[in-house]
Structure formats: C-alpha cells, structure tokens
Amino acid sequence: xxxxxxxxxxxxxxxxxxxxxxxxxxxxxxxxxxxxxxxxxxxxxxxxxxxxxxxxxxxxxxxxxxxxxxxxxxxxxxxxxxxxxxxxxxxxxxxxxxxxxxxxxxxxxxxxxxxxxxxxxxxxxxxxxxxxxxxxxxxxxxxxxxxxxxxxxxxxxxxxxxxxxxxxxxxxxxxxxxxxxxxxxxxxxxxxxxxxxxxxxxxxxxxxxxxxxxxxxxxxxxxxxxxxxxxxxxxxxxxxxxxxxxxxxxxxxxxxxxxxxxxxxxxxxxxxxxxxxxxxxxxxxxxxxxxxxxxxxxxxxxxxxxxxxxxxxxxxxxxxxxxxxxxxxxxxxxxxxxxxxxxxxxxxxxxxxxxxxxxxxxxxxxxxxxxxxxxxxxxxxxxxxxxxxxxxxxxxxxxxxxxxxxxxxxxxxxxxxxxxxxxxxxxxxxxxxxxxxxxxxxxxxxxxxxxxxxxxxxxxxxxxxxxxxxxxxxxxxxxxxxxxxxxxxxxxxxxxxxxxxxxxxxxxxxxxxxxxxxxxxxxxxxxxxxxxxxxxxxxxxxxxxxxxxxxxxxxxxxxxxxxxxxxxxxxxxxxxxxxxxxxxxxxxxxxxxxxxxx
Numbered sequence: 001x002x003x004x005x006x007x008x009x010x011x012x013x014x015x016x017x018x019x020x021x022x023x024x025x026x027x028x029x030x031x032x033x034x035x036x037x038x039x040x041x042x043x044x045x046x047x048x049x050x051x052x053x054x055x056x057x058x059x060x061x062x063x064x065x066x067x068x069x070x071x072x073x074x075x076x077x078x079x080x081x082x083x084x085x086x087x088x089x090x091x092x093x094x095x096x097x098x099x100x101x102x103x104x105x106x107x108x109x110x111x112x113x114x115x116x117x118x119x120x121x122x123x124x125x126x127x128x129x130x131x132x133x134x135x136x137x138x139x140x141x142x143x144x145x146x147x148x149x150x151x152x153x154x155x156x157x158x159x160x161x162x163x164x165x166x167x168x169x170x171x172x173x174x175x176x177x178x179x180x181x182x183x184x185x186x187x188x189x190x191x192x193x194x195x196x197x198x199x200x201x202x203x204x205x206x207x208x209x210x211x212x213x214x215x216x217x218x219x220x221x222x223x224x225x226x227x228x229x230x231x232x233x234x235x236x237x238x239x240x241x242x243x244x245x246x247x248x249x250x251x252x253x254x255x256x257x258x259x260x261x262x263x264x265x266x267x268x269x270x271x272x273x274x275x276x277x278x279x280x281x282x283x284x285x286x287x288x289x290x291x292x293x294x295x296x297x298x299x300x301x302x303x304x305x306x307x308x309x310x311x312x313x314x315x316x317x318x319x320x321x322x323x324x325x326x327x328x329x330x331x332x333x334x335x336x337x338x339x340x341x342x343x344x345x346x347x348x349x350x351x352x353x354x355x356x357x358x359x360x361x362x363x364x365x366x367x368x369x370x371x372x373x374x375x376x377x378x379x380x381x382x383x384x385x386x387x388x389x390x391x392x393x394x395x396x397x398x399x400x401x402x403x404x405x406x407x408x409x410x411x412x413x414x415x416x417x418x419x420x421x422x423x424x425x426x427x428x429x430x431x432x433x434x435x436x437x438x439x440x441x442x443x444x445x446x447x448x449x450x451x452x453x454x455x456x457x458x459x460x461x462x463x464x465x466x467x468x469x470x471x472x473x474x475x476x477x478x479x480x481x482x483x484x485x486x487x488x489x490x491x492x493x494x495x496x497x498x499x500x501x502x503x504x505x506x507x508x509x510x511x512x513x514x515x516x517x518x519x520x521x522x523x524x525x526x527x528x529x530x531x532x533x534x535x536x537x538x539x540x541x542x543x544x545x546x547x548x549x550x551x552x553x554x555x556x557x558x559x560x561x562x563x564x565x566x567x568x569x570x571x572x573x574x575x576x577x578x579x580x581x582x583x584x585x586x587x588x589x590x591x592x593x594x595x596x597x598x
Contacts, residue, residue: 080517098127228257255307
C-alpha cells in the first residue's frame with residue numbers, strides 16, 4: 001500500500017480532538033484510580049467489615065418485589081430456588097404480572113399454591129409499560145395484603161426474576177436497615193466460559209464497580225444508585241418518596257433504580273452500599289446471568305444509557321451539589337465517550353496496521369514520521385495513552401479478585417469488545433430518545449431475554465442439607481455432630497440418618513425437596529393416570545426411577561425417587577416434547593406405584 005499522505009493527514013487531524021477528549025475524560029478516572037490504589041494497598045479502608053450474624057440483631061419483616069413481563073420460562077424455577085435457599089423466616093414475595101401475560105401469571109399461581117407466602121400482584125392494565133409502573137402496582141398489592149391480613153412489612157426488597165438471592169442477603173439488609181433507609185447488596189454476574197466475551201464484559205464492569213467505583217462513590221459523598229436488584233428500602237424511605245414525588249417509582253423512567261438512589265440521597269435519607277465479602281471462597285452477593293447475546297446486550301445497555309444519561313439529564317439537569325455533579329459527569333460522559341472511543345480505536349488500528357506493513361516491507365512508517373513533526377500531538381497522545389496502563393491493570397485486579405487470575409488476564413481483550421458494544425448501545429439510545437422527543441415513538445420497557453442457571457449450576461448455591469435439617473427442627477445440633485463423627489466415609493448424610501432411625505423417610509425427602517425447590521409428597525395409585533404412566537419407555541422408567549402421573553396442558557408431571565438432574569430433565573423433555581414438572585417421592589412409594597400400574 002505504501003505511504004498514504006492524504007489518509008495520514010486526516011488521521012492526524014482526528015487524533016488531536018480525540019486525544020484532548022481522552023485526556024479530559026480520563027482526569028476523573030485517574031483521580032479515582034489513584035485513590036483506589038492508595039486505599040487498597042496503604043490505607044486499607046475499603047476492606048469489608050465481617051458480615052452480621054444471622055441469628056443476632058433485628059429481624060424485620062421483608063416484602064420482596066418481583067416486577068415481571070414475559071418471564072414464564074424462568075419465574076417458577078427462580079421462585080422455587082430462592083425459597084429453598086433463603087435463610088430468613090419473616091418474608092413474603094409479591095410477583096407482579098400483567099393481565100395480557102397469562103403464562104407468567106399462571107406460573108406464579110402454581111408456585112403460590114405450594115408456598116402461601118408467594119403472592120400474585122396483578123397490574124391493573126395491559127403491559128408492557130415500565131418496570132417502575134409494574135413496581136408501583138406491586139406496592140399497591142402489598143398494601144392491600146397488609147390491610148386484609150393485618151401484617152405489616154418493614155422493608156421492601158427489589159429483585160428480578162433471574163436473580164439468585166444469597167441465602168443471607170435478607171439478614172444483611174435487615175441488620176443494616178436499622179441505620180440506613182436504602183441498603184444495596186453487591187450484584188455480580190455468574191462466571192461464564194472465557195470465550196463468551198459479551199457476558200465477560202458484564203463480569204469485568206460489575207467487578208470494578210463493586211470493588212472500586214461504588215465504595216469510592218459512597219466514601220466521597222456521592223449518591224448510591226440502586227442496582228435494581230438486591231436493594232432494600234425501609235417504609236420510611238417509601239413514605240418520603242411518595243410524599244415528595246407522588247409515586248415511589250417513576251413510571252416514565254427506564255432506570256427507576258438509578259433514579260430512586262438519587263432521590264433518596266436528595267431527600268437526606270441515609271443509604272449504604274454493603275462491601276463485598278467472601279465466605280468459603282464465594283462472594284456474598286446477588287448473582288445472575290446477564291445477556292450473553294450481543295443483540296440482547298445492546299438492547300439492555302441502550303436502556304441503561306437512556307435512563308441514566310439521557311432521562312437523568314432531562315429530569316435533573318446539573319442542578320445539584322458539586323459532589324453530585326461530579327458523579328453526574330461520570331454517569332453521562334459515556335454519551336460522547338462511547339462514540340469517540342470507537343473513532344480512537346479505528347485510528348489506533350489504522351496506525352498499527354500501517355506500522356506492521358512498514359516493518360514487513362522495510363519501508364518508513366509515514367504516519368509515525370508525520371506525527372513527529374507535531375510535537376504537541378506527541379505529548380497529547382502520551383498523556384492519553386499512559387493512564388490507560390493503570391486503568392487496565394485495575395480492571396484485571398478487580399476481575400481477578402472475584403473470577404480468578406486466568407479470567408482476569410483476558411480483561412484487556414474484553415475492553416476492546418466492550419467499546420464496540422457500548423458504541424452500538426449509545427447510538428441506539430440516542431436514536432430512540434430522539435424519536436421519543438419528536439413524538440414518533442414511546443419509550444417502553446425493553447424486554448431483556450433472561451437465562452436461568454441449570455440445576456447443576458444451581459447446586460453450588462443450595463443450602464447445606466445438615467443446616468436445613470437443623471433449622472426445620474428435624475434433628476438437634478448435638479445429634480447431628482455425633483452422627484457426622486460416626487458416619488462412614490462416602491456415605492450420604494440423609495440415607496445414613498434414615499438407616500440409623502434418626503430421621504424418617506418423609507422427613508428426609510421433605511427436606512431434600514425444600515433444598516432443591518421441587519414438589520414433594522407420596523402418591524396413591526388413584527392420583528396417577530394409568531394411560532399416561534405408560535407414555536415413557538419402560539427402560540427409561542426403570543433406569544431413571546421416574547413415572548409420569550398427570551398432564552396439565554403442555555406440562556407433564558413426573559414422579560421421581562431421585563433429585564432430577566439436568567440430563568434427566570432433558571431426556572424426558574426431548575422424549576415427550578412437553579414441559580416437565582418433577583415431584584419427589586420416596587423410593588418405596590415409587591416401586592409400589594410401578595407394581596400396581598405397569
């Protein structure tokens with residue numbers, strides 16, 4: 001290709017404003033990076049205090065709000081799992097659904113039939129509207145329940161359908177709510193394989209936000225934005241928001257979580273982001289899968305950009321204290337930065353390709369020679385490039401602290417991919433916001449496709465069976481300790497307790513069902529559809545210890561003597577072409593049914 005002076009001249013002209021922007025935009029990053037490194041390695045003030053005891057302290061009654069739209073595929077699994085792991089008694093779940101989303105409502109009713117503390121909160125109008133509008137309807141449903149039952153909830157906890165709630169999350173929030181009116185629990189994506197770059201970007205960004213940005217934001221007096229999940233709000237906060245703004249959650253805002261964090265700070269109410277701690281090597285945080293598909297990621301991030309940067313600017317401007325203006329700047333500078341970063345990346349790739357070509361051909365690097373003729377540009381480029389070294393290093397440090405060194409070392413690769421994702425999301429947000437301002441379309445709740453972990457992946461988040469047996473009163477702590485000392489190696493605790501006569505079979509299977517979030521109960525032959533029982537091959541029924549017993553629409557109910565694995569679920573689903581709901585029954589009960597019916 002040789003030298004291309006005309007193209008080089010254009011690139012040089014673009015590099016000057018781009019470098020100026022990068023330097024300007026990087027000043028606040030440099031300040032926070034330096035403060036983070038100082039506190040981490042010298043001052044150590046960012047280290048977390050020990051988590052509160054799960055037995056001592058206050059135990060306020062908590063209402064968990066789940067705003068839902070077209071979540072029929074995940075909501076039942078999510079509810080069953082979280083009910084099985086939460087180590088807290090005084091709570092109820094209010095799941096909001098729309099009348100024109102019958103599938104989601106049906107799944108909520110099915111779970112509520114088994115768990116009386118789960119309530120369907122029907123939005124009074126068709127959807128989708130906005131997440132905030134759905135939350136307001138859920139709040140009204142909670143008030144109606146309070147009036148009817150005489151109960152009163154002290155705290156509202158916000159979550160989404162796909163969240164894996166940490167077992168002790170409600171204890172932390174209840175403990176902290178004695179001093180704070182808004183409590184934010186850390187939120188972290190579940191680790192995915194290294195080659196899933198789109199989801200890996202979320203891992204990087206949330207790791208850095210959790211370990212650096214949010215603690216520093218709080219320490220420097222900035223408002224703590226709610227993450228939308230794992231956010232506890234006291235009744236005092238709800239009352240103050242309603243009195244000041246007419247509605248607790250702003251219906252027209254696409255990021256009601258960010259909005260509510262600013263409003264609570266503006267009302268003078270105390271708020272806190274709980275620092276990240278680890279137990280048994282696992283982070284004590286709300287976990288979930290974020291979009292793993294590029295298109296879904298762009299859609300979600302464009303909603304965040306619209307709500308935080310564009311609607312936030314439109315609604316609040318810059319009229320606030322200088323501390324909050326600093327954070328407004330950080331939250332909104334991506335409107336320009338995400339677009340300009342792609343131009344900077346393009347200039348860098350052009351320079352890299354021409355440099356490699358010059359090495360290959362043994363010819364002068366024309367762009368480099370041209371740059372040397374502009375010494376001011378050289379200094380600008382150095383000022384723009386050098387701070388990126390600690391920036392990348394900090395991201396690697398944060399990601400590695402949570403996901404391991406191997407995953408963290410790939411953060412620089414994901415930074416390049418993140419630039420492309422953020423560029424497209426910003427362009428989409430600006431375009432949609434412009435159309436909305438011109439009255440050509442309405443900003444609405446943009447559906448994000450949610451994936452829920454497999455049963456195997458959920459296993460590491462399940463409660464320990466021994467702890468569950470003690471909490472349920474099935475066994476005393478002293479007896480459990482003595483049993484564990486005597487139990488042979490490689491034996492299963494539940495089976496050993498039944499053999500020793502310490503537990504009944506019903507007690508064991510009831511606890512296993514609660515642990516795994518599946519139905520439990522003995523079946524009589526009269527409850528089984530004889531024709532349906534023969535729909536699966538006899539070999540499958542024998543090898544997998546399963547028996548179909550009821551069909552409801554496209555849902556097949558299957559009795560199983562073992563906890564259903566992912567493989568078993570997939571085999572039954574692929575064989576029948578139906579959705580499968582398992583019910584755990586004792587082995588002797590299943591064998592009796594097979595003798596009578598088959």
